[in-house]
Amino acid sequence: xxxxxxxxxxxxxxxxxxxxxxxxxxxxxxxxxxxxxxxxxxxxxxxxxxxxxxxxxxxxxxxxxxxxxxxxxxxxxxxxxxxxxxxxxxxxxxxxxxxxxxxxxxxxxxxxxxxxxxxxxxxxxxxxxxxxxxxxxxxxxxxxxxxxxxxxxxxxxxxxxxxxxxxxxxxxxxxxxxxxxxxxxxxxxxxxxxxxxxxxxxxxxxxxxxxxxxxxxxxxxxxxxxxxxxxxxxxxxxxxxxxxxxxxxxxxxxxxxxxxxxxxxxxxxxxxxxxxxxxxxxxxxxxxxxxxxxxxxxxxxxxxxxxxxxxxxxxxxxxxxxxxxxxxxxxxxxxxxxxxxxxxxxxxxxxxxxx
Numbered sequence: 001x002x003x004x005x006x007x008x009x010x011x012x013x014x015x016x017x018x019x020x021x022x023x024x025x026x027x028x029x030x031x032x033x034x035x036x037x038x039x040x041x042x043x044x045x046x047x048x049x050x051x052x053x054x055x056x057x058x059x060x061x062x063x064x065x066x067x068x069x070x071x072x073x074x075x076x077x078x079x080x081x082x083x084x085x086x087x088x089x090x091x092x093x094x095x096x097x098x099x100x101x102x103x104x105x106x107x108x109x110x111x112x113x114x115x116x117x118x119x120x121x122x123x124x125x126x127x128x129x130x131x132x133x134x135x136x137x138x139x140x141x142x143x144x145x146x147x148x149x150x151x152x153x154x155x156x157x158x159x160x161x162x163x164x165x166x167x168x169x170x171x172x173x174x175x176x177x178x179x180x181x182x183x184x185x186x187x188x189x190x191x192x193x194x195x196x197x198x199x200x201x202x203x204x205x206x207x208x209x210x211x212x213x214x215x216x217x218x219x220x221x222x223x224x225x226x227x228x229x230x231x232x233x234x235x236x237x238x239x240x241x242x243x244x245x246x247x248x249x250x251x252x253x254x255x256x257x258x259x260x261x262x263x264x265x266x267x268x269x270x271x272x273x274x275x276x277x278x279x280x281x282x283x284x285x286x287x288x289x290x291x292x293x294x295x296x297x298x299x300x301x302x303x304x305x306x307x308x309x310x311x312x313x314x315x316x317x318x319x320x321x322x323x324x325x326x327x328x329x330x331x332x333x334x335x336x337x338x339x340x341x342x343x344x345x346x347x348x349x350x351x352x353x354x355x
Contacts, residue, residue: 011172019169022177029147036150040355042137045151047144049164050174052252052275054157055191057102062332064110072134077103077141079117081276087127090115101309122148153349156185160193165208192256193221218342219335227326230308237326239264244296248287248303250277284314288321301325
């Protein structure tokens with residue numbers, strides 16, 4: 001604890017310089033010396049103040065499920081760590097190196113919607129409309145800091161166990177902006193909550209965040225579905241108490257998933273890497289060795305849906321060595337029976353949109 005404090009103290013001057021740059025940029029937008037663009041269709045931004053880990057991808061998927069049967073919804077991401085450049089409309093036949101793991105995940109799960117990637121969102125939106133003129137709403141993935149577009153609805157996520165109110169600016173902390181930037185949000189979601197939280201815990205977050213009257217505060221948590229085989233989703237494997245699991249993941253803060261697995265199976269051996277890592281041959285070799293050395297008659301490998309997009313690049317190896325890699329899907333739900341209230345809020349706001 002003392003070491004962490006000292007590191008934070010040493011990095012504080014750099015954080016202050018970084019914060020000054022962020023403040024200047026936000027000041028220019030507030031004074032409209034830099035202007036965000038409005039489009040003739042509603043955009044919904046889903047992002048956070050910190051670097052990764054708040055659960056943007058499952059919440060984007062929640063919005064897709066909510067809207068896709070009513071309007072032509074689409075998603076726009078930068079395609080983080082992809083090995084291509086420029087605008088691309090994602091196809092199910094692409095791989096993670098071409099379009100990035102999260103956009104590929106969206107397209108594989110929802111093949112009927114348009115999914116696009118581009119470094120510049122402001123130029124990508126007209127491209128999307130040109131590709132699919134019937135698009136009615138665009139979900140902007142991880143766009144809270146990308147102020148060149150003014151979203152019609154701005155959703156801010158903050159993780160239950162790592163709220164922005166207790167964090168610090170980069171590099172001494174994980175915040176990409178000052179805490180006060182939460183004021184731009186229309187909706188704040190405290191994400192990755194425990195399966196049960198008390199009214200006192202809820203009130204603690206309300207008192208700490210202090211949402212403005214215009215802001216709505218929700219609390220969400222994950223429901224994990226039965227894992228499916230990475231090479232054929234038709235095969236499912238409900239988790240059992242006598243199983244031993246090797247978890248391979250490259251996501252920001254895997255503790256939420258580890259805690260879930262620990263409560264469902266006999267043991268969990270974790271192979272954890274930095275967020276969005278492209279697994280190397282050495283990584284999958286270590287995965288095989290860890291699995292082979294696990295002294296158990298009932299064992300399997302678990303990974304996340306996002307990680308599966310990158311593990312799939314090693315498909316020949318997985319097939320050759322018959323590694324039983326299963327992917328665990330995640331669904332978002334809301335505490336305090338407020339799921340319907342959240343759904344209605346999004347739908348009603350979209351109905352209010354005027355070009």
